[in-house]
Amino acid sequence: MSNTLAPLLEAARLLEQTWAGAGSGSDLSRAQLIAVNDAIGQLKRTADAVHSEVAASVAFESRRELGPQSLAKQQGFRTAAQLIAMTTGASTGDAVRLVKVGQATAPRTNLIGEALPAKFPDVREALRAGRIGAPAADLILTFLDRMIPKVGRECVAEAEVFLVHQAPGLSLDEVRKMITRLEAHLDPDGVEPREGDLRGQASLRMFQRAGMLHINAVLDPERGAPVQAAIHGFVSAEFAAKRDGRDRNAPDADRHDLTAIQADALVHLAEHALSCESVESLNGATVVVRVDLQDLESDTGSGLIDGIEQPVSIATVRRMAADGGVIPWVCGSDGEVLDWGRCRRLFSPAQKLALRERDGGCAFCGLPPSMTKAHHIRWWSRDAGPTDLSNGVLLCETCQHLIHDVGWEIRIEGDSVFGKVWFLPPPHVDPLRTPRLGGRARIEVLT
Template identity: 70%
Template sequence: MSSSLAPLLEAVALVQDSWADADGGADLSRAQLIAVNNALGVLRRTTDAVHAEVAAGLARESRRELGPDSLARQQGFRSSAQLIATTTGTSTGDAARLVKLGEATARRTNLLGEVLPAKFPVVRDAMCRGRIAAAAADAIVTFLDRVLLRVGRSVAAEAEELLVEKAAGLSLDEVRKLIARTEAHLDPDGVAPREDELRARTSLSMFQRDGMLHLNGAFAPDKAAPLLAAVHGYVSAEFAAKRDGRDPAAADADRRPLGQIQADALVHLAEHDLSCESTGPLNGATVVVRVDLEDLEHGTGYGLIDGTDQPVSIGTIRRMAADGGVIPWVCGADSEVLDWGRTRRLFTPAQRLALAERDGGCAFCGLPPQMTKAHHIRWWARDTGPTDLTNGILLCETCHHLIHDNAWDIHIDGIGTRAKVWFLPPPHIDPKRTPRPGGRARTELIA
């Protein structure tokens, strides 16, 4: 246990140091708020590591075969999970997941009493050092357990190292996206069965209450793709209209929240389908499916749909192609110019497709391509930047202003659609200006 306590004590000291000059949260400066928040993040992650190890010990001392000597029963609980849930104020399900994580990352002993390495030592080490939280570690461990028999221990060990390395600094949603792409890469034959499970859960319920219609839906990736593209396109068009033709300070300015605009988008789609008279802008909305031509021809591998996290099978892609038609696009072919230099100011549709292939959407926050614009890294007017892929990047409006207003720098490593995007924070955010990965490289397995 001492190996886990040392980082925990260091994290506590870090919180104390960052809080030392302030008397309560209300008195913290901006720099102190960031410092305390970062320190609390480290503290929470290291606490998770210790708690997972303790949970594994509680489960070991509360196993059923101990009968009345079970530690949980002696304390008045049915199981170790109930004991943990009661003492920490969490749910029994969360406590059970913590126990499972502790058992997967704790050191083991064989029948001779010899100490063995943890089942997932890389995850354990990252948790003990405060690099990943319990929720991310649990998602990784659950995934590795699921694919271990199919891919073998050596491949699973490589996946463990890669996932832990990339998961540090990602949100839980981004870790789940990373895991989904990794699973499709390691086990492409398993994509179709997982799709069948998702289709079986597809549903839409409707009921009226308090004078309003309530919708609750769940859609498989191929069914969600056109819905997402249309709604995002409508929302993007509304935001563009706000920017281009409306005064945000005016009394009649549209200040509706995103949820209301998305509701209007769904109504618009229904009205258009019923009458074909109520037309409105969808800001070029379309469904973009990404797949290797060789995989499509041979029926192997998998593909990705812009705006959805779950990879889809080749069979699904072929059905979508049959329904909507396929436009072949070869990045960099002689028939299409992708680098225009200073001869054009605006990025072409082909260039946007190439940038979407590289960035996957907003390269900074991950919004889908339909909600982004192609921007010059070195400005066209001020810096005489060319309209080339190496000088282009997809950003949503919010991130575009955030980057320029706060003096972030952008670096493109490599050329073409497999280039990697890096964001360099300004010195007042990070004095070392440590590059942060952007684009698809954050959550996907790309070269």
């Protein structure tokens, strides 16, 4: 059996085993649904690995210098990507990605024909084993290539090992977030120049059509953070009002569509700016800028705006911390909170913000902090649970009910804001009760 095909065939056998006894997908038990879904994921990832190798070979046989002898042209296509897209039913962009991943992970030869390992061997091995798929591999490979001239091959090799170890089990969006944080960690001097590029791309377009005002905005992290926080706060308050039976907007009381409520939020913000209305309807929305004391004192490194993926420079941290409505979060080397700004609100005065720092939002599903609440892990009334970081967790309303209704357990590792949140599934979900890492630690680059 080919070493290339072995993982793919094994994944196919696993799918066959988990499907055993069921005629169709609707006949699967709940346990089978989870097992089959996992098996399909494994099969898809290993198929990506095989297909990327084939795609790279198709591209080689279709290279431009072959002219009429190009494989793609002989089959009636201008490029290899078009040939692959037609046979898979995917987009040309997806086909280009397969070719790129196959080329980047293929073994190489030197000028005298001697065999060399792949440029990124750890990515190749993880892809072939089905631990990551082609989309995640593409993100990682693009990042590693970009970082070589900035930090050197030795540092990039360490980053490759880290990413390949962390990426399995993450969604593509989570892999993208992790890479964004890692880039700021490896190349802190590049954060501020990248900010300039992002500010240059910021835009807002408005036009009227069919009686409607259309708005399309693209904002850089510094200016996007307060907009996002305010809109999320409005949405959170709106859902809370609907849940409690309060009618904040009688004409639209039956509207539950998120995009519609976000539109209401934007209108509310404009009305507030024009009339200076109360901001209570923003549900305490706050912009938090986080930075390490050492970075702040040395004027190096980078900071993070709560709810924004893109790290910001120290210069931006200082500028935002000087503005009203922004809370500076400064942390010392041992994780102790040194400065929480002027904020005074409970889960105890600074603990809610400390939980936001540790969990990054809903510790289970990742919703932003403005859409979560602080909850006691051991209940205050039933279990006499203390109100401290080791007994607190940020959860959105949906995940709170899911965890309590289904029987998940939550365990906190460590007492500081650098602690980790672990979720233990009940036996009927996972007989082994394998802990799942949650919170910011799931994708954060920890030093």
